[in-house]
Amino acid sequence: xxxxxxGVCGNGTVGGGTIELLRNQAALxxxxxxxxxxxTRIGARRDRDDCPALDVPVxxxxxxxxxxxxxxVLVESIGGTSLAKELVETALRSGKSVVTANKALVAEHGxxxxxxxxxxxxxxxxxxxVAGGVPILKAxxxxxxxxxxxxxxGIINGTGNFILTEMGAHQRSFDDVLTEAQAxxxxxxxxxxxxxxxxxxxxxxxxAAMAFATPLNFPAVFCEGISAVTPADIQFAxxxxxxxxxxxxxxxxxxxxxxxVHPTLLPKDALLASVDGVLNAVRLQGDAxxxxxxxxxxxxxxxxxxxxxxxxxxxxxxxxxxxxxxGVPVAKLEPQPILPMDAVSCAWYLRLEAEDRxxxxxxxxxxxxxxxxxxxxxxxxxxxxxxSTVPVVVLTNAAREDALRRAVSAIAALPGIDQPHCIRIExxx
Amino acid sequence: xxxxxxGVCGNGTVGGGTIELLRNQAALxxxxxxxxxxxTRIGARRDRDDCPALDVPVxxxxxxxxxxxxxxVLVESIGGTSLAKELVETALRSGKSVVTANKALVAEHGxxxxxxxxxxxxxxxxxxxVAGGVPILKAxxxxxxxxxxxxxxGIINGTGNFILTEMGAHQRSFDDVLTEAQAxxxxxxxxxxxxxxxxxxxxxxxxAAMAFATPLNFPAVFCEGISAVTPADIQFAxxxxxxxxxxxxxxxxxxxxxxxVHPTLLPKDALLASVDGVLNAVRLQGDAxxxxxxxxxxxxxxxxxxxxxxxxxxxxxxxxxxxxxxGVPVAKLEPQPILPMDAVSCAWYLRLEAEDRxxxxxxxxxxxxxxxxxxxxxxxxxxxxxxSTVPVVVLTNAAREDALRRAVSAIAALPGIDQPHCIRIExxx
Numbered sequence: 001x002x003x004x005x006x007g008v009c010g011n012g013t014v015g016g017g018t019i020e021l022l023r024n025q026a027a028l029x030x031x032x033x034x035x036x037x038x039x040t041r042i043g044a045r046r047d048r049d050d051c052p053a054l055d056v057p058v059x060x061x062x063x064x065x066x067x068x069x070x071x072x073v074l075v076e077s078i079g080g081t082s083l084a085k086e087l088v089e090t091a092l093r094s095g096k097s098v099v100t101a102n103k104a105l106v107a108e109h110g111x112x113x114x115x116x117x118x119x120x121x122x123x124x125x126x127x128x129x130v131a132g133g134v135p136i137l138k139a140x141x142x143x144x145x146x147x148x149x150x151x152x153x154g155i156i157n158g159t160g161n162f163i164l165t166e167m168g169a170h171q172r173s174f175d176d177v178l179t180e181a182q183a184x185x186x187x188x189x190x191x192x193x194x195x196x197x198x199x200x201x202x203x204x205x206x207x208a209a210m211a212f213a214t215p216l217n218f219p220a221v222f223c224e225g226i227s228a229v230t231p232a233d234i235q236f237a238x239x240x241x242x243x244x245x246x247x248x249x250x251x252x253x254x255x256x257x258x259x260x261v262h263p264t265l266l267p268k269d270a271l272l273a274s275v276d277g278v279l280n281a282v283r284l285q286g287d288a289x290x291x292x293x294x295x296x297x298x299x300x301x302x303x304x305x306x307x308x309x310x311x312x313x314x315x316x317x318x319x320x321x322x323x324x325x326x327g328v329p330v331a332k333l334e335p336q337p338i339l340p341m342d343a344v345s346c347a348w349y350l351r352l353e354a355e356d357r358x359x360x361x362x363x364x365x366x367x368x369x370x371x372x373x374x375x376x377x378x379x380x381x382x383x384x385x386x387x388s389t390v391p392v393v394v395l396t397n398a399a400r401e402d403a404l405r406r407a408v409s410a411i412a413a414l415p416g417i418d419q420p421h422c423i424r425i426e427x428x429x
Numbered sequence: 430x431x432x433x434x435x436g437v438c439g440n441g442t443v444g445g446g447t448i449e450l451l452r453n454q455a456a457l458x459x460x461x462x463x464x465x466x467x468x469t470r471i472g473a474r475r476d477r478d479d480c481p482a483l484d485v486p487v488x489x490x491x492x493x494x495x496x497x498x499x500x501x502v503l504v505e506s507i508g509g510t511s512l513a514k515e516l517v518e519t520a521l522r523s524g525k526s527v528v529t530a531n532k533a534l535v536a537e538h539g540x541x542x543x544x545x546x547x548x549x550x551x552x553x554x555x556x557x558x559v560a561g562g563v564p565i566l567k568a569x570x571x572x573x574x575x576x577x578x579x580x581x582x583g584i585i586n587g588t589g590n591f592i593l594t595e596m597g598a599h600q601r602s603f604d605d606v607l608t609e610a611q612a613x614x615x616x617x618x619x620x621x622x623x624x625x626x627x628x629x630x631x632x633x634x635x636x637a638a639m640a641f642a643t644p645l646n647f648p649a650v651f652c653e654g655i656s657a658v659t660p661a662d663i664q665f666a667x668x669x670x671x672x673x674x675x676x677x678x679x680x681x682x683x684x685x686x687x688x689x690v691h692p693t694l695l696p697k698d699a700l701l702a703s704v705d706g707v708l709n710a711v712r713l714q715g716d717a718x719x720x721x722x723x724x725x726x727x728x729x730x731x732x733x734x735x736x737x738x739x740x741x742x743x744x745x746x747x748x749x750x751x752x753x754x755x756g757v758p759v760a761k762l763e764p765q766p767i768l769p770m771d772a773v774s775c776a777w778y779l780r781l782e783a784e785d786r787x788x789x790x791x792x793x794x795x796x797x798x799x800x801x802x803x804x805x806x807x808x809x810x811x812x813x814x815x816x817s818t819v820p821v822v823v824l825t826n827a828a829r830e831d832a833l834r835r836a837v838s839a840i841a842a843l844p845g846i847d848q849p850h851c852i853r854i855e856x857x858x
Contacts, residue, residue, distance in 0.1 A: 021575055021717055031642070031761045032574050127572075133718030135572020142571065143556075143564025145461050146450055146738035213460065271724060274703045288450055288735035289562030289725060295700060296721030306717035309575035319750075332460045 003036035004316040007065040007096075009043035009087060010077035014101045014128065016048065017305030018075055022312075023054065029309065033316035037309075040070045043087075045078075066090035073315055075308060076100040085109050092120045097322075099311040101128035101304055107202035107218040110209070115330045123323040125311040130203040131156055131280040133303025134296040135310060140210040140284065141327040147286030149211035151251040153264075153426060154282035155275050156203040158298040159187045159194035160226050160246040164263075165276040168234040168243070174227055186278060196225035197246065197261040204248035207282065208259055210326045212252050213333055217259065220338035221248075224262035233351060233423060236393045237265050240377055242349075243273040247426060256337035258344050265349050265425040271295075342402035347376065347425035350396070350408070353389040355416030361392070364417065367410040368396060371403040389418075395425065432465035433745040436494040436525075438472035438516060439506035443530045443557065445477065446734030447504055451741075452483065458738065462745035466738075469499045472516075474507075495519035502744055504737060505529040514538050521549045526751075528740040530557035530733055536631035536647040539638070544759045552752040554740040559632040560585055560709040562732025563725040564739060569639040569713065570756040576715030578640035580680040582693075582855060583711035584704050585632040587727040588616045588623035589655050589675040593692075594705040597663040597673070603656055615707060625654035626675065626690040633677035636711065637688055639755045641681050642762055646688065649767035650677075653691035662780060662852060665822045666694050669806055671778075672702040676855060685766035687773050694778050694854040700724075771831035776805065776854035779825070779837070782818040783809075784845030790821070793846065796839040797825060800832040818847075824854065 006022065008015050022029070022039050030036045039054065043062035059065050066074055066087055074091040076098055078084050084105050088098050098117070100106065106113070106126045117124040127137045131154065140149070155161050159181055166177040178195065181187035193199045201221040209216045226246050237244050242265040251258040266273040271293045275281040280298025285291050297303035314323060326333065354360045365375060377395040396404070404422070412419040435451065437444050451458070451468050459465045468483065472491035488494050495503055495516055503520040505527055507513050513534050517527050527546070529535065535542070535555045546553040556566045560583070569578070584590050588610055595606040607624065610616035622628045630650040638645045655675050666673050671694040680687040695702040700722045704710040709727025714720050726732035743752060755762065783789045794804060806824040825833070833851070841848040 017717075025575055025577070025717075028577060028642075029575065031757045032570075034758075133715075134721055135568055138567065138572050139564055141461075142743060143567050143739055144735070145742040146454055146458065146735045148454070148457060213457075269703070269705075271700070271703060274698070274700060276698075286562075286735065288446075288454075288731040288738075290729070290732055292563055292723070292725030294721070294723055297719045300719070302717040303719055306573070306575045306715065309717075310572055313574040314571060321748075328460045329463075 001035040001319065003038040004033070004312065005038050005040040005070050005072045006075060006312060007041035007043065007068055007071035008039060008075040008077065009062045009065050010079065011042060011044040011048050012077065013301045014304045014308065015075065015077035017301035018077065018308045019054065021302065021305045021309050029313060033313050035316055037312055037316055041065045041068050062087050063090055066096065067094050071096055073097045073099060073312060076102060081105050081108055088113055088124070089116060092116050092122050092124065095120065095122065097123040097315055099125050099308055101126070101308055103129040103199065103202040103206065107205045107216060110206070110216040114325055118322065118330055121322055123315055124325050125314060125323060126206065126325060127311050128304045128307035130206050131282055132296070132298040132300060133306045134280055134282065134294050134298070135307065136207070136282045136294050137210060139294055140207070144284060144286050144289060145327065147288045149284055149286050151285045152207055152211050152282060153247050153249045153272065154207065155245055155272060155280055156248050156282065156298065157194055157200040157246060158278035158280055159191070160200070161276070162186050162278045163195065164226060164229065164244055164246060167229070167231050171231045171235070173231060174229060195227055197223040200246065200248045200261045204250055204259060204261055207248070208250035208257065209333070211250060211284070212257055212336065213326070213328050214257065214336045215333045217338060220259055222260040222341050226263050228421065229263050232391070233421070236351060236379060237349065239379065240395060241268055242266060243268055244423065245272060249426065253339065256339045258339050260341065260344065263423050265423055267427055343400065345398050345400045347398050347427065348396045348404055349423040349425055350394045350420040352392055352411070352420040353418045354392050355388060356383050356390045357416065360416055363414050364411055367414070368407050370410065371399070371407040373397065373399040373403060373407055430464040430748065432467045433462065433741065434467050434469040434499050434501045435504060435741060436470035436472065436497060436500035437468060437504040437506065438491045438494050439508070440471060440473040440477050441506065442730045443733045443737065444504065444506035446730035447506065447737045448483065450731065450734045450738050458742060462742050464745055466741055466745055470494045470497050491516050492519055495525065496523050500525055502526045502528060502741060505531060510534050510537055517542055517553070518545060521545050521551050521553065524549065524551065526552040526744055528554050528737055530555070530737055532558035532628065532631040532635065536634045536645060539635070539645040543754055547751065547759055550751055552744055553754050554743060554752060555635065555754060556740045557733045557736035559635050560711055561725070561727040561729060562735045563709055563711065563723050563727070564736065565636070565711045565723050566639060567739070568723055569636070573713060573715050573718060574756065576717045578713055578715050580714045581636055581640050581711060582676050582678045582701065583636065584674055584701055584709050585677050585711065585727065586623055586629040586675060587707035587709055588620070589629065590705070591615050591707045592624065593655060593658065593673055593675060596658070596660050600660045600664065602660060603658060624656055626652040629675065629677045629690045633679055633688060633690055636677070637679035637686065638762070640679060640713070641686055641765065642755070642757050643686065643765045644762045646767060649688055651689040651770050655692050657850065658692050661820070662850070665780060665808060666778065668808065669824060670697055671695060671854070672697055673852065674701060678855065682768065685768045687768050689770065689773065692852050694852055696856055772829065774827050774829045776827050776856065777825045777833055778852040778854055779823040779849040781821050781840070781849040782847045783821050784817060785812050785819045786845065789845055792843050793840055796843070797836050799839065800828070800836040802826065802828040802832060802836055
């Protein structure tokens with residue numbers, strides 16, 4: 001079979017890693033694909049030291065790669081959503097398939113781009129967009145093909161997981177660890193995308209679309225970051241048998257889909273609870289396979305390139321047959337209502353400072369009871385030094401978000417009690 | 430596209446589950462495959478209550494299914510290696526692809542059967558043969574396609590993992606838990622295959638063949654069961670920061686391949702160490718992706734059927750194009766020397782009873798030192814009651830197996846010291 005000719009646009013971390021992998025693993029890739037994978041063009045707006053110079057034409061105008069006759073597949077690794085979108089559209093319209101690592105692009109424009117890919121009889125694959133080197137999209141598309149997935153949850157942002165892990169291991173503050181993460185290159189100068197959960201929401205929307213065979217719906221993802229989590233929360237959670245992780249969670253209900261990203265208390269014996277540092281992990285609940293968990297490096301030059309090149313092997317093996325990124329053709333995706341957070345139900349962790357006097361705890365319990373929320377566990381610590389308040393932590397049973405919010409407002413209105421800090425609890429199975 | 434016509438031979442746990450899944454998930458499977466998956470024949474030597482009766486011809490002579498004109502793919506789920514082999518060969522020669530859950534068949538006759546499949550231009554897939562519902566073979570074949578895998582390790586026998594987990598959680602003896610596992614249906618009346626590691630060795634040989642692109646070599650797998658592990662070992666390991674798991678381990682070295690199944694001390698923070706009960710998990714070390722871990726139900730009616738049907742979807746999507754079970758054509762598999770266990774190096778856990786008198790510990794240390802083996806940690810407990818001996822546990826640094834064996838013989842020859850009980854230690858990364 002003839003070679004698969006590849007044009008890589010973007011020569012940064014992902015593109016450079018892809019170029020290197022294509023070169024270093026050429027023999028293995030050809031054995032596994034049944035044909036050669038050949039790099040024919042590079043699109044790079046500027047030179048970079050960490051991108052190997054090869055005997056391949058380099059184009060400053062990336063759109064030239066999308067038009068090149070000797071390119072069968074374009075790898076989009078330039079990032080962003082404007083030029084990247086134009087580049088992908090141009091490539092598809094020129095009869096090329098596309099592999100991208102760009103979660104923002106897929107999450108925000110995927111419906112349109114996947115429809116265009118089908119119209120052009122081409123493929124658009126994006127394994128590298130979620131959980132880096134972990135082949136989670138292939139697991140959903142192929143390994144779980146016989147399953148209705150009812151829910152999934154994942155640690156899908158390595159920066160956030162690194163920060164929470166460090167905060168917990170060394171009782172350090174969020175700001176302190178964030179500064180270190182920036183120095184280590186784990187976090188951007190503007191860390192908003194990572195720590196506020198936007199990056200995780202991009203990835204969750206892709207996972208949910210595949211799992212539930214529904215169109216991508218990034219704007220509907222509820223998103224809460226980790227900047228309000230304190231070392232004290234991590235410590236209390238630990239005492240109660242939990243770890244705090246920043247999770248993306250998607251659940252299929254009879255009346256719609258839950259899509260949310262937020263800090264979450266997880267029981268220590270849940271597998272995801274042991275996934276620390278910059279690692280990513282995703283847990284799928286399938287009706288036939290039961291629970292399966294996939295973990296590994298969520299970012300980095302070669303883990304991400306591993307996912308990009310796996311997609312290229314996929315395309316090489318499929319020959320000219322288009323592959324469906326989400327597992328089914330776009331026409332088979334069924335739009336589903338997204339449940340408002342008010343209707344979502346989960347157990348809760350509440351932490352607050354209360355005046356150390358009789359009656360306070362019973363008032364607190366009354367506010368919860370008035371909303372039908374029962375208390376599962378409670379920690380009240382002795383006052384620190386001369387402090388007139390004591391820290392109180394409450395774990396509730398499952399409660400709807402709207403009921404919990406009303407109870408919390410009532411609690412905050414009590415004299416001598418601070419506004420509670422609330423974190424959701426997830427108990428798989 | 431025309432329907433994929435399926436004949437299922439065997440109507441027990443796996444076959445029955447497959448039939449049920451094909452029926453219950455018909456719409457979803459057809460959306461994901463781009464064509465219908467239709468059950469056209471059942472081969473069953475006898476009726477079973479748990480196999481749904483369908484409007485499909487049932488054959489007592491299974492070979493009729495292998496010859497039937499309206500069968501494109503035969504699912505072999507009868508188990509065993511004699512009739513199963515004949516059935517698979519007949520199906521392949523009759524121009525049908527085969528999906529099997531039969532690890533013994535693939536491990537023992539896979540080279541021959543895969544060559545026959547290629548010769549007949551058909552596929553032979555066996556996702557369900559390893560780790561049940563966990564799509565680990567697809568992860569190796571597709572997700573890790575851009576990686577040289579340098580090593581893998583896995584908990585790939587749920588019965589053994591259940592027994593070790595229970596022994597550790599409740600300080601129960603091996604025999605006691607085995608009896609319970611048999612009552613629960615987790616272990617066979619003759620538990621040899623599970624507890625002596627033969628089942629795990631079957632699966633390891635399949636994983637290693639895929640990971641290293643080398644022919645299946647089940648007879649070369651070193652195999653040690655869990656029946657010698659005691660609750661005391663689990664307790665000591667715990668004190669030292671380890672859990673004991675029955676692992677299959679395969680490593681690629683410059684001069685050959687290591688293939689071994691044995692009880693193993695794993696650091697508690699290794700992800701596999703948290704995989705308890707009947708769960709399975711496999712860890713892959715790839716040169717690009719780094720470490721990835723996959724876990725889930727290793728057995729059971731629907732997890733196994735999930736894997737069988739995923740293979741059927743794979744075949745349906747591939748249309749008539751044969752798929753390579755091991756990721757590369759048989760001709761591309763490179764035979765490799767298997768390293769003798771004597772040449773394998775790892776750290777060791779030794780437990781022994783020694784007389785409680787001066788000089789014993791120094792003699793023990795001398796025996797290790799004489800073989801160049803250094804001591805990493807040591808626990809000596811006070812004697813129990815009036816016992817004249819004390820339990821001693823030693824963790825060594827990495828040592829070659831032959832050196833360790835010599836040191837252990839020397840220790841056993843010392844007056845006042847029992848034959849040490851030895852368990853290998855694995856420290857990923």
